[in-house]
């Protein structure tokens with residue numbers, strides 16, 4: 001499991017750890033890790049030209065101590081000081097002792113454009129708002145220079161706790177972060193600014209609380225959650241998932257949700273709705289009914305909404321069922337809010353940003369800029385688990401606790417119908433007995449991976465993604 005903690009938690013942990021260690025020990029650990037990462041990226045340190053962008057806090061201090069280490073290995077290191085009189089004193093002294101030279105921001109452009117590597121030590125977890133104008137100017141030179149940029153702890157200018165990017169921010173190729181990931185390194189849009197991320201152990205593990213703010217499942221975690229049939233299993237014990245989806249106008253959504261459900265581990269898939277002929281023609285193994293959800297026979301979980309059009313009565317019937325229910329797409333618009341809140345069995349809602357915005361009564365951009373807060377808010381309002389789709393998908397439980405984050409996907413998944421596949425897949429995992437949080441996060445993980453496998457850099461259709469779920473499942477199982 002990859003975990004991330006909020007700034008406040010990181011600071012508390014750092015204080016606890018610092019109290020046990022000699023002064024400056026943490027920063028030395030951070031700087032040592034940072035210098036190693038820079039050296040690896042450069043390949044050859046001796047003779048290389050490194051430019052440090054140094055802000056006025058400890059983030060700049062990390063950069064200066066790392067710069068000193070690199071200067072001692074024969075690199076030519078220059079530091080552009082944003083606020084010379086407020087620069088980290090110990091770091092600056094060490095840097096100068098090692099032969100580093102300082103540069104006035106006025107000469108920053110020329111220096112940065114001649115660099116082989118730029119180290120962004122402008123601001124770390126102490127930053128708020130986008131970069132200030134003088135810092136933005138320097139960041140602009142780094143982008144212009146088209147040389148590798150290594151961010152210290154975080155790409156400067158992003159919001160550490162939320163992943164929002166409210167103004168100018170550094171775009172890094174590599175971010176070397178200390179002690180733990182910060183939420184911004186796992187959540188878009190900030191995640192994109194970080195490039196690849198390397199975590200340097202500074203000993204925080206022992207002092208961080210057990211429950212993180214965010215967690216991202218890895219192959220091994222997903223493998224442990226996948227339902228596997230045993231000797232006593234039969235199709236009913238494996239779970240039956242009901243799909244109430246599709247309409248005369250959108251029959252394809254039913255086919256795609258069923259395609260996802262058949263790959264999600266349930267023992268049987270029941271389909272209810274007007275697209276039964278299309279479903280059965282494509283998937284003869286599906287049990288179909290046109291009697292409505294109440295009379296369709298027992299299921300262990302329902303999926304309602306994909307391509308449902310305007311049929312609110314089917315949504316109402318499913319929402320009143322006393323089994324886990326996944327509500328997606330049109331279902332999110334049609335479901336009675338009080339009825340959703342009144343449910344006692346688990347509910348999983350799977351909006352994209354536009355649907356989440358409609359549910360919250362805000363503009364889509366507001367959700368896109370504050371995805372974490374939006375997912376938490378929706379989960380609390382509806383008493384449901386909320387899976388907010390996007391390039392990083394977030395899964396938040398109503399009870400609070402760590403929010404799951406998934407980034408296995410690819411932009412090629414932004415294709416019509418891929419969300420229908422995801423809802424069928426997640427519903428099937430719910431029917432197989434996973435909690436709403438696990439079903440949502442395992443489905444997002446497999447779906448993202450399936451998108452990558454199916455696409456391999458080329459356009460794909462949603463049905464390709466559904467077919468590739470089997471390969472994603474094997475990939476996870478065989479890790």
Ligand SMILES: NC(=O)C1=CN([C@@H]2O[C@H](COP(=O)(O)OP(=O)(O)OC[C@H]3O[C@@H](n4cnc5c(N)ncnc54)[C@H](O)[C@@H]3O)[C@@H](O)[C@H]2O)[C@@H](O)CC1
Pocket residue numbers: 014015018026027028030055056057058059060062122123124125126127128129130131132135152153154157178202
């Ligand atoms: N606290 C610790 O024990 C450790 C901290 N470390 C480093 O220290 C950093 C935190 O240091 P600080 O608390 O000093 O804070 P930062 O260095 O992250 O930022 C504070 C400084 O940045 C300026 N600033 C804030 N917002 C800005 C903006 N939008 N544009 C430009 N400048 C801005 C502020 O004026 C302030 O001087 C971490 O990110 C990490 O790099 C590491 O050395 C590991 C140990």
Ligand SMILES: Nc1ncnc2c1ncn2[C@@H]1O[C@H](COP(=O)(O)OP(=O)(O)O)[C@@H](O)[C@H]1O
Pocket residue numbers: 329352389390391392393409410411412413414415416417418419420421422447
């Ligand atoms: N840029 C992206 N990167 C990765 N995954 C994405 C991206 N855009 C969308 N997705 C994923 O693709 C799926 C699209 O679902 P949705 O928006 O409901 O589409 P539809 O309604 O057409 O099925 C979601 O799983 C979402 O997380």
Ligand SMILES: [K+]
Pocket residue numbers: 059120121122123124151152153154155156
């Ligand atoms: K930084």
